[in-house]
Amino acid sequence: MTRNLFLKLCVGTALLTTASMVHAAEHEVKMLNAGTDGIMVFEPGYLKIAPGDTVNFVATDTGHNAVSEVTPDGSKWEVGFDGGKVKFEQEGVNIYYCLPHKSMAMVGVIQVGQAVNKDDAMKQADTLEAGFAMNQGRLKQYMAQVK
Ligand SMILES: [Cu+2]
Numbered sequence: 377m378t379r380n381l382f383l384k385l386c387v388g389t390a391l392l393t394t395a396s397m398v399h400a401a402e403h404e405v406k407m408l409n410a411g412t413d414g415i416m417v418f419e420p421g422y423l424k425i426a427p428g429d430t431v432n433f434v435a436t437d438t439g440h441n442a443v444s445e446v447t448p449d450g451s452k453w454e455v456g457f458d459g460g461k462v463k464f465e466q467e468g469v470n471i472y473y474c475l476p477h478k479s480m481a482m483v484g485v486i487q488v489g490q491a492v493n494k495d496d497a498m499k500q501a502d503t504l505e506a507g508f509a510m511n512q513g514r515l516k517q518y519m520a521q522v523k
Pocket residue numbers: 416417439440441474475476477482
């Protein structure tokens with residue numbers, strides 16, 4: 377291999393690496409009647425993504441939506457019963473629920489980058505947890521994965 381070709385390959389690799397780093401990813405959360413964490417559940421219930429990534433909420437089973445309860449900057453987001461995509465720009469912890477099944481702990485956690493609002497999110501998770509009639513401990517388990 378000539379030195380010139382070697383350099384060209386190095387530059388090419390570096391460009392590809394940079395391109396994949398800035399390329400935002402899309403993740404999938406299924407809205408389910410039953411999953412590995414029990415009934416009336418988002419899957420995965422805890423998800424860590426990078427700022428700028430998108431989450432596609434898929435209405436795998438009908439009758440579920442997704443509504444934000446906790447967001448890093450206090451903004452609100454919502455996905456309807458047909459599912460939909462949400463793009464997350466703000467770093468921090470999002471806690472969300474399914475409106476018809478909130479009391480059954482149909483909740484999920486999306487951590488975007490660093491958990492800048494972790495203390496506040498933990499407090500609000502405890503408040504939510506106290507209101508669950510079923511699936512107690514599910515949200516606690518998700519929040520335990522927030523680092
Ligand atoms: Cu639901």
